[in-house]
Amino acid sequence: MTSQRQALALKTRFFTFLVVLSGVCGNFSLSWGMRQVGRLVSLSPFAYMRAVFNPWVALGISLLLLWLFSHMTLLSWADLSYVLPVTSIGYVLSALAGRLFLHEEISRWRWAGILLIMAGVALVARTAPHRSGAAS
Amino acid sequence: MKWLLVAVIAAATTISDVLQAAAMKRHGEIRDFRPGALRRLLAMLARNKLVVASVAAMTVSFFAFIALLSLADLSFAVPATAASYVLETVLAKYLLKEPVTLGRWAGASLVACGVALLAL
Numbered sequence: 001m002t003s004q005r006q007a008l009a010l011k012t013r014f015f016t017f018l019v020v021l022s023g024v025c026g027n028f029s030l031s032w033g034m035r036q037v038g039r040l041v042s043l044s045p046f047a048y049m050r051a052v053f054n055p056w057v058a059l060g061i062s063l064l065l066l067w068l069f070s071h072m073t074l075l076s077w078a079d080l081s082y083v084l085p086v087t088s089i090g091y092v093l094s095a096l097a098g099r100l101f102l103h104e105e106i107s108r109w110r111w112a113g114i115l116l117i118m119a120g121v122a123l124v125a126r127t128a129p130h131r132s133g134a135a136s
Numbered sequence: 137m138k139w140l141l142v143a144v145i146a147a148a149t150t151i152s153d154v155l156q157a158a159a160m161k162r163h164g165e166i167r168d169f170r171p172g173a174l175r176r177l178l179a180m181l182a183r184n185k186l187v188v189a190s191v192a193a194m195t196v197s198f199f200a201f202i203a204l205l206s207l208a209d210l211s212f213a214v215p216a217t218a219a220s221y222v223l224e225t226v227l228a229k230y231l232l233k234e235p236v237t238l239g240r241w242a243g244a245s246l247v248a249c250g251v252a253l254l255a256l
Contacts, residue, residue, distance in 0.1 A: 027214055031213070034202055034206040039206050041141070041207065072181075077165035080157050095210075095214070098214075104209045106211050110212070110253065116247070117246070119243075120243045120245070121218060121221060124247070
């Protein structure tokens with residue numbers, strides 16, 4: 001029984017790591033690619049095809065697919081109220097990636113906003129009733 | 137334009153999240169990671185209406201997100217999408233008639249203030 005619980009804890013840690021890593025790297029890769037593609041706002045799906053063929057955007061999509069599958073897998077046994085706060089570190093890591101690799105100017109206000117959002121997500125999740133109620 | 141895209145992303149993400157969580161809870165814990173079992177799982181998820189609807193909402197959210205990335209910073213776009221927590225809380229209260237605790241309102245308000253700070 002204990003070894004089973006340990007295995008579940010290890011599995012949870014592994015998938016949590018995978019969710020955060022794939023999310024942060026995926027968003028970064030998309031951002032990098034969209035800088036090459038240029039301004040793109042359209043209601044037509046065809047306009048986005050040009051973007052999808054950019055290698056960085058394609059890599060970003062692959063990583064976000066990995067995010068999707070690891071997130072769904074994790075949610076199949078872990079509560080959303082656990083998954084949300086631990087993966088909210090992704091907001092800070094994404095901002096750091098923007099600061100370090102895309103040379104974005106992050107004002108003090110923006111950092112404060114990001115930290116507030118992280119705290120807010122943690123609070124929402126801690127007090128959230130089980131989402132499982134919705135499914136049963 | 138930035139904020140319009142943020143609104144579209146928040147709405148589509150909220151719909152997608154709720155459907156996805158409901159579908160996966162109903163499915164139960166995934167234990168078998170052998171290729172054959174994963175293939176069967178994928179085929180089953182592809183037939184699951186909740187999963188299909190969730191993926192459709194996610195697609196809308198995704199295209200709005202890359203549009204946002206084409207005109208805004210990464211360090212703005214990613215935290216701004218957290219606006220979905222505010223929307224989820226409001227929807228839970230008024231549409232689903234769920235009891236929303238004080239703590240949850242406080243959390244959603246913190247997220248809202250955080251998103252507002254991104255505008256500065």
